[in-house]
Each structure stands twice: as C-alpha cells, then as structure tokens.
Amino acid sequence: MTRNTIKLALLSTALTATGAMAQDVTLNIESWRNDDLVLWQEKIIPAFEAEHPGIKVNFTPSAPAEYNAVLNSKLDAGSAGDIITCRPFDASLALFEAGHLADLAGMDAMGNFSDVAKSAWQTDDGAATFCVPMASVIHGFIYNKDAFAEVGVDVPNTEAEFFAALEAFKEDGNYIPMAMGTNDQWEAATMGYNNIGPNYWKGEEGRRALIAGEQKLTDEAWVAPYATLAKWGAYLGDGFEAQTYPDSQNLFTLGRAAIYPAGSWEISGFNAQADFEMGAFKPPVQNAGDTCYISDHTDIGIGMNAATDNPEAAKTFLAWVGSPKFASIFGNALPGFFPLSKEPVELSDPLAKEIVGWRGECESTIRSTYQILSRGTPNLENETWGASVAAIKGTSSPEELGTELQQGLASWYEPQQ
Amino acid sequence: MQRARTRWHIAVFLAPAVLVYTAVMIFPLFNTLRLALYSKVDQERIYVGLDNFRTLFFDPIWSEQFWNALGNNFWFFIVHMLVQNPIGVALAAVLSHPRLRFAALYRSAIFIPTILSFVIVGFAWKLILSPIWGIAPSILDFVGLKSLFAPWLGKEEYALTTLALISVWQFVGIPMMLIYAALLSIPQEILEAGEVDGITGLSAFWKIKLPLILPSIGIISILTFVGNFNAFDLIYASQGALAGPDYSTDILGTFMYRTFFGFQLQLGDPHMGSAIAGGMFAIILIGVCIYLFGIQTRMRRYQM
Numbered sequence: 059m060t061r062n063t064i065k066l067a068l069l070s071t072a073l074t075a076t077g078a079m080a081q082d083v084t085l086n087i088e089s090w091r092n093d094d095l096v097l098w099q100e101k102i103i104p105a106f107e108a109e110h111p112g113i114k115v116n117f118t119p120s121a122p123a124e125y126n127a128v129l130n131s132k133l134d135a136g137s138a139g140d141i142i143t144c145r146p147f148d149a150s151l152a153l154f155e156a157g158h159l160a161d162l163a164g165m166d167a168m169g170n171f172s173d174v175a176k177s178a179w180q181t182d183d184g185a186a187t188f189c190v191p192m193a194s195v196i197h198g199f200i201y202n203k204d205a206f207a208e209v210g211v212d213v214p215n216t217e218a219e220f221f222a223a224l225e226a227f228k229e230d231g232n233y234i235p236m237a238m239g240t241n242d243q244w245e246a247a248t249m250g251y252n253n254i255g256p257n258y259w260k261g262e263e264g265r266r267a268l269i270a271g272e273q274k275l276t277d278e279a280w281v282a283p284y285a286t287l288a289k290w291g292a293y294l295g296d297g298f299e300a301q302t303y304p305d306s307q308n309l310f311t312l313g314r315a316a317i318y319p320a321g322s323w324e325i326s327g328f329n330a331q332a333d334f335e336m337g338a339f340k341p342p343v344q345n346a347g348d349t350c351y352i353s354d355h356t357d358i359g360i361g362m363n364a365a366t367d368n369p370e371a372a373k374t375f376l377a378w379v380g381s382p383k384f385a386s387i388f389g390n391a392l393p394g395f396f397p398l399s400k401e402p403v404e405l406s407d408p409l410a411k412e413i414v415g416w417r418g419e420c421e422s423t424i425r426s427t428y429q430i431l432s433r434g435t436p437n438l439e440n441e442t443w444g445a446s447v448a449a450i451k452g453t454s455s456p457e458e459l460g461t462e463l464q465q466g467l468a469s470w471y472e473p474q475q
Numbered sequence: 476m477q478r479a480r481t482r483w484h485i486a487v488f489l490a491p492a493v494l495v496y497t498a499v500m501i502f503p504l505f506n507t508l509r510l511a512l513y514s515k516v517d518q519e520r521i522y523v524g525l526d527n528f529r530t531l532f533f534d535p536i537w538s539e540q541f542w543n544a545l546g547n548n549f550w551f552f553i554v555h556m557l558v559q560n561p562i563g564v565a566l567a568a569v570l571s572h573p574r575l576r577f578a579a580l581y582r583s584a585i586f587i588p589t590i591l592s593f594v595i596v597g598f599a600w601k602l603i604l605s606p607i608w609g610i611a612p613s614i615l616d617f618v619g620l621k622s623l624f625a626p627w628l629g630k631e632e633y634a635l636t637t638l639a640l641i642s643v644w645q646f647v648g649i650p651m652m653l654i655y656a657a658l659l660s661i662p663q664e665i666l667e668a669g670e671v672d673g674i675t676g677l678s679a680f681w682k683i684k685l686p687l688i689l690p691s692i693g694i695i696s697i698l699t700f701v702g703n704f705n706a707f708d709l710i711y712a713s714q715g716a717l718a719g720p721d722y723s724t725d726i727l728g729t730f731m732y733r734t735f736f737g738f739q740l741q742l743g744d745p746h747m748g749s750a751i752a753g754g755m756f757a758i759i760l761i762g763v764c765i766y767l768f769g770i771q772t773r774m775r776r777y778q779m
Contacts, residue, residue, distance in 0.1 A: 127737065149737075297605075297606020436536055437740060439739055439741070451720075
C-alpha cells in the first residue's frame, strides 16, 4: 500500500512536471544580428509573448562573421536553437537540403509575401520554401546635407553630376568627398559594385541573363561598373587602403566626409551617431531620364530547425513573424531593414522613408552574385570583393578583372561554358 | 623462482595523461586525416582516396591558393627567424649583463606582450597604424618623416611583413627568456678562465657564450617554425578570413579556416579543409624531422 502511494506520488509529480513543460515552451532563436539584441528583448519578444502566453522566446545571436560556421557546427551537433535566422540563398538552401530546416511552404503566412521576396529561400524549382522572409536592405548613397549646403553642391542624379559633386568637395578640401575603405574588402563589392552596377546591367534583366548564360562577365554591362569604381579611388580619404568599415562609418558620422556609399541597414546607427541632417540619393544613372535600378536585396529570413522539440510553438512564432503586425514593429524599430510583406508598412523615419520610396520609382533587383552563381569554387562573391578592391586601387584594369572573373565562373558553371 | 611482478602503478600513473592526450590530440588528429579521404556528394559521405589532395595540389584554382599561402607562411617564418630570434638573443645578452640596472623591469616589460591575447594585439596595432586615427602617422609627422608613412596593412606589398613584425613584437619575449635562462646557467668559472686567457667583452659572447647556448637557439628555431606554420589568430583578428588585401596575407591557417568553415557565401567543405590541415601537418612534421635528425644530432654539446 505504501509502495503504491509512493508510486502514485511519483507519477503525479512527473505528470505535473510534463504538464508545466507543455504549457511553458521555450524557443531559442539563432541569429547573426547581435546589433538587434535590445530590440528583440524589449519590443519584439514582449509583443509576441503577450499574445501567446506559454511560449517563451530567447534571442541568442552570435557574431555576424562567425554565424555560418557556428550555426553549421551547432546543427550538426544537435544543439542549435528551435528557430534559425536564415541567410539568403545557398547558405540556407544547403541547410534545407541537409535536412536541418523544415519546409514551410504550407504555412498560411506565406501568402503575405511576393514570389520575389520568397525566392531567396526556395529550392531552385520553387517547390519548397523554408524560411519566412523578414527584411531586405536597399543600396544607395547617404549624404551630409549640411556639407552639401556649405559647399553648394546639388544632389546628383546622373553619373556626371555625381563625379562633379565629388570634385567640388575635393577642391573645397574641408570634407573627404566619400567615406569608404578597402581594408575589409566587402564594402567595395557590396556598397560599390553591387550598388552602382544594376544601372549598367539593367537589374533583373542582366542578372537573369547572366545566370542563364546569355551574358558574360566580360560584357560591357558587367565591366563598366569596375571602370567607374576605378574613378572612386581619387575621392576616398588618405590611406583608404587601410581604412576599415567602422573607420568609414565614424568618418561620416563625425561629419568629416560628405558622401557615404551605403546600405540602408546603416540608418539606425547613423541616426544615433550623427548630429547633422542626412539625406539619401539613388545610385546615379548615366543619362538624365534613364530608368533607374536599385539593389533591394532580400537579406533576412527566419525558419524552423527541423529537429526542434517544439514544432507547434515554433510554427506559431513563424506565423506571427509573417503577420503584418510583426512587419510594422520590425520595420519601424529597425529603420533600414524593410519588411518584405505585400502590404506596405508605414515607416516613420524620414531617411528610411526616402529610401524605401525608391521602390516606387526604380526597378528592384538583388545582388548579382548571390543566387546560384556563388555555388562553386572559386566563389564568385569572394572574387568580386577582391576585384572591386583591385578596381578602386587601380591595381588591375576593368577588362582584366572581367576576364579573370569570367574564367573563374566558367570553370564550374555550365551555362557559362 | 620469483615471477616479475606486474608493475601496475606505471600504467596507473601514465593513464590520465595518455587518456587526456589521446582524447584531445591524437584522436582528432587522425580523424582529421581520415576526413581528408572523404568527400560529400549529394548529402552522402563517400570515400575518395587521395582525390582531395590531388585537387589541392594540381587543380590550378586550389593549388594557386595553396602555394600562395605556403609562400606567405615561409616569409612569415623567415621574418621571425631573421628579426625575432636575433633580437631575442641580443636582449638576453644585454639583460644578463651583471651591471645592468632595472634588469627585472625591462625583462617584464618585454615579456608582457606575450601574454596578451591575439585579438587585443591585432586590434591595438590596427589602431596604431590606422591612417585616420592612428598615432603612427602623427609620430612620424612629429619627427618630420610623414612621407615615410603608408597605409601598411592595406597595401599588398607591405601587409604581410607588417603583420610578421607585429607578431615579432608580441613574441620576442619568448626567445629572450629561454636564452636568458641558458646564459645564466653558464658557470662563472668558464668565463673567468676565458678572462685569464684574455677573452673578454664581446669576444667572450661570441667565443664562449654563443656556442654554449646554441642548443637553446635550436629549440627556439623549431618552436618558431611550429608556431608560425600553425599561425592563424593574428591574421584573422586583423585582416579577417579573406586575409586581404588580395590574399597577400593568406597563410595556411586562414586558408584552412576559410575552406573548412566557409566564408560569407562560400559554404564550408570539411573534407577539403581537412586535406589542407593534413598538408600543414605534413609540412610541420617534415620540418621537425629535418631539425631532429639533420641538425640536432650533429650539434656539439658541452658538459658544463
């Protein structure tokens, strides 16, 4: 009898324990956005937890440069979180193919996104979608309005005006015309080549033709941006070869530089740092009146670890991330990361509003090297970093760079052979 | 007749070290070498024999990167051998001078960078040499040599040498300490006997002390060799995994990291990465063997 009582007691505690667990599920989010930690902890997570009592959410980011390596190791070891923030294209596709990400194509929330938005997280045939699109970033140039007024320069629309503006700042001598360095390499490719490039290769048209093998990297449209980058070198600050990305950010926010080749993700940081008024202009076109193209790059998605213990709770969370409510919190809390949902979100930040307005005036495209073309060795994206730096420093001619990149791509990519 | 007793205590005392060393060193090493013999095709790991090594050495895309990294590694090593070790020996000789004041202070000051983290050293030097905020341009300006300043870390032709010299600055304390200890262990009688024969000052160093510390210099050389060919941290901390500008500071360690774990859009390939790690292991093994069998056995030793 006593034994039975003990058994019963044990059983009931076990039951209550599991009962408590079922009620209080904890979801861990893997992410590289450690800059957004406060935003998640103070705004996004409380908003979600208020609507869904019983689900606790932990945001556990790692450093951006290490995220892919850390995440892969964690997934292989089975210690990764329930929710995975997705890099666009192949990094996530590889995770899906390895069975680490669950297929989410059947979720209702997916209906809130356009096909272009979803393309970054789909299999090549579009059959499976494995991440909910969260945000994109737009490239352009942010400028110091005070500096422009002081030196008497108008905001440039065409390339000729752009270089005239740079020349004016150089002559004036009070400002570094443009804040960018080549030490970290990626800015030259991301904020240089892929910023101004879409105007040359006509956005999606050129990008798709390159993937299809109808255009080559030696074509005028793909080489010309390097020729333009080569002219930038003269307008970057002294010692730009050893200038790092944070150096450039600081130079601009301290008011020592006039123009900053930017990605929209800079907005919140710049708002906090700079005490002058900022404006933004699109990548300049060759001739006034030309159609403009902007890089509106799908950058962040969010998916579910296929091995999660709490798939239901994870799906509830993802559905909420796909809802307009999340888009509005996220878009306004992080000006510069533009929600991808079909329903437009009203943004309050003036600079973010200005930049997102370009979506209406210009054709959108994504970075040329991201889809499919960086699958092989040599990796086209990494090579583009080096090539853009070489163009700016003037160590190689644009034609040489085009030939080199084309050879590398053709060595493994069949449509280009 | 008495049977020899099994001496269990030997095994018992050896076991902890052997087990720990096997678990954290020997097993991973052989498993890495094993991993290099496989490749991943369509989510499945298949045995490919020496294919990865063939790609590494004969595929132009891979071999170019490999030889570039190896060449840079040798340059890194040469700078250390030509700068770090002679300076270390010289400092030790000065410090062991009996009439030098504040020797303990100098010794600690020179040794302290060795205990700093690579990340701190890399970051601090990057700031010192920064063309925008750094103190290097202002100091050069102060002595009227501003024209000598260049953004060293950003130029292909200087970046690797600059990093090697930063590493020398950090680690010069190690050869100094080892040589210092060796110099102190030279008995006073030998030096006094030399003095009686008229060998003093510098010639005492060249003719008596240096031959006596040669074995220590040998050990330091081999430590430098192994350390340099395993180097990774400083380059990664200051130039990133792409070892810019234009791969001019890429050494085997960063090349291996990039390949193994992937970088940006480049996905990690543990199998090719292991092949590179295997290559590094072989190079270090060969170097150490050359030293052990070719040099150390011929080195003359003196009874002191």
